[in-house]
Amino acid sequence: MEVFSENNNIILRSCENFDLDQTFNCGQCFRFEKADGVYTGVALGRQISLMQEGDTVIIYNTAPEEFEAKWRAYFDLDRDYAAIIRELSFDERIRTAVQKTSGIRILRQDGWETLCAFIISQNNNIPRIKKIIASLCRLLGEAIGENVYAFPTAERICSAGEAGLTALNCGYRAKYLYDAAKKVAQGEIDLTRLPKLPYMEAKQELMKIKGVGDKVADCALLFGLGFYEAFPMDVWVKRAVRNYYGADFKPEYFGRYAGIAQQYLFYYERSFAKKANSRTANTEKVQC
DNA sequence: AGCCAGGACAAGT
DNA sequence: ACTTGTCATGGC
Numbered sequence: 001m002e003v004f005s006e007n008n009n010i011i012l013r014s015c016e017n018f019d020l021d022q023t024f025n026c027g028q029c030f031r032f033e034k035a036d037g038v039y040t041g042v043a044l045g046r047q048i049s050l051m052q053e054g055d056t057v058i059i060y061n062t063a064p065e066e067f068e069a070k071w072r073a074y075f076d077l078d079r080d081y082a083a084i085i086r087e088l089s090f091d092e093r094i095r096t097a098v099q100k101t102s103g104i105r106i107l108r109q110d111g112w113e114t115l116c117a118f119i120i121s122q123n124n125n126i127p128r129i130k131k132i133i134a135s136l137c138r139l140l141g142e143a144i145g146e147n148v149y150a151f152p153t154a155e156r157i158c159s160a161g162e163a164g165l166t167a168l169n170c171g172y173r174a175k176y177l178y179d180a181a182k183k184v185a186q187g188e189i190d191l192t193r194l195p196k197l198p199y200m201e202a203k204q205e206l207m208k209i210k211g212v213g214d215k216v217a218d219c220a221l222l223f224g225l226g227f228y229e230a231f232p233m234d235v236w237v238k239r240a241v242r243n244y245y246g247a248d249f250k251p252e253y254f255g256r257y258a259g260i261a262q263q264y265l266f267y268y269e270r271s272f273a274k275k276a277n278s279r280t281a282n283t284e285k286v287q288c
Numbered sequence: 289a290g291c292c293a294g295g296a297c298a299a300g301t
Numbered sequence: 302a303c304t305t306g307t308c309a310t311g312g313c
Contacts, residue, residue, distance in 0.1 A: 027294060122295040125312055129294085132310095171309025176296085213296045234294035266294075 001077060003067070010059040010067045017081035019103020020052045026104050026267035028223045030117055030130045031137075031151075042137070044070045044110060045150045076105045081260075088254060088261045093244040097268035104263055107223060111191040112184060113151040114224025115206065118216045119176050132170045139167060157181035176211025183209055195226050202227065222259040231258045236269045 001018075004011040012018075020039055024032045032041030038060075040049040048071070049060040059071060072078065085102060089095050116136075121129050133151075140156045141149035157165070162178040170177070183189045189209070194202040202225065206217040215234055221227035231237075231251035241249040244265075254261040 118294075121293090123293060123308080124295085124310085125293040127313090128311055169310065171311095172296095172307095173309080211296060215295060219294070232294070235292095236294070270294090 005064045008061055008063060010062045012057040015055045015057050017102055018057065018105055022101055022103040023105050026263055029107055029109060030133050042148060042150060044074060045144065047145055047148045073108050076108055084257050084260055088257055094261055097264045100272050101264045101267045104267060106260055106263060108226060109224045111224040112154055115180060115220040116177060118219035119180060119211050120170055120173055122216060132168050135168055154181045154184035158185035173211065179210040199227050199229055228257050228259045231262045237262055237266050240265050240269045
C-alpha cells in the first residue's frame, strides 16, 4: 500500500485485503453509511468520508498528520491480512468463507464506544442498533459539526442517569448502558488498562458490568481493544461452527487470530450462505 | 401478524 | 453445570 496526500485528501493505492463494503457492512461498526458511493461516519471523535475504486481508497478532507494519528491504526492498515489469511486457512470451510470476505479489516474502534454499541446490540437487529446509537450520540454526544455528534463519554452518559436514557427506546438495555457508564466514569473499570491484560482477565473485567456477558465482552475485546483471539459467539457463528466443525468446536482451533476468522465466518454466513442455511435449519426443525 | 434480532440474567432442574 | 422463561422494542 502506498500513501499519498493530494488536495487535503489521503489516497491509498494498491490496497490489499481492504474492501470498504465488506469492512463497514460485516457487522463490526454501526455509524457508517454509504451514499453515492461514499461512506461517511463518525469515529474517534471525527467525521470522515471515504470512497473506493478498485484497490484505491480515498479518505477525504484529511491531513497526513491526522491520517497517521488516527486512521492508519483505525483501519488496521499496518497488519498483513494476506499472511493472516494464509495462517487461518486450516480447512475448506474457512477458505470458502474467506474467498468472499477477504476484504474485511477489523477496525480498531474506540473501546468505550464499542462496549456500548454491543451492549445495545444484544437481542437486537442491526438497523435498530444503528438508530439507537445515532440517537444516543445526538442526545449526549459532543457536537463536532452541523448535525454531527461524537460518541458520548462515559461521564456524560453517567450524569444523564438511567432515566435520561429512556428517550433512546432501547428497552432493558438502558440500565446496562448506565451501569457501564457508571463503572467507567467512576474509575471502577479502566478501559485504557485492559489492552495490557491477558485476554481472560480483560474479559472478566468487562463482565463485571451488568448486561455484559461472554458475547458482548468478546465483541468489545475484538473490535475495540485489540484482542484478536476474542471469538464472539452469536447465533450466526454458533450455527456456522456447529454445522461446520461439530458441537465440540473451540475457538482455539483458529489460534491467535480466531477473532478474525470469526468475522469471516459471520459475514459469510449472513451475506452469502443465508439460503443454504435456512433450508438446513428448516429440515432440521421438521425432523425434530 | 408474528417471528426474530451480533444476549444476559435469574430461576429452575 | 445445563436448560428455560423473561426481558423492551421495532424491523421485516
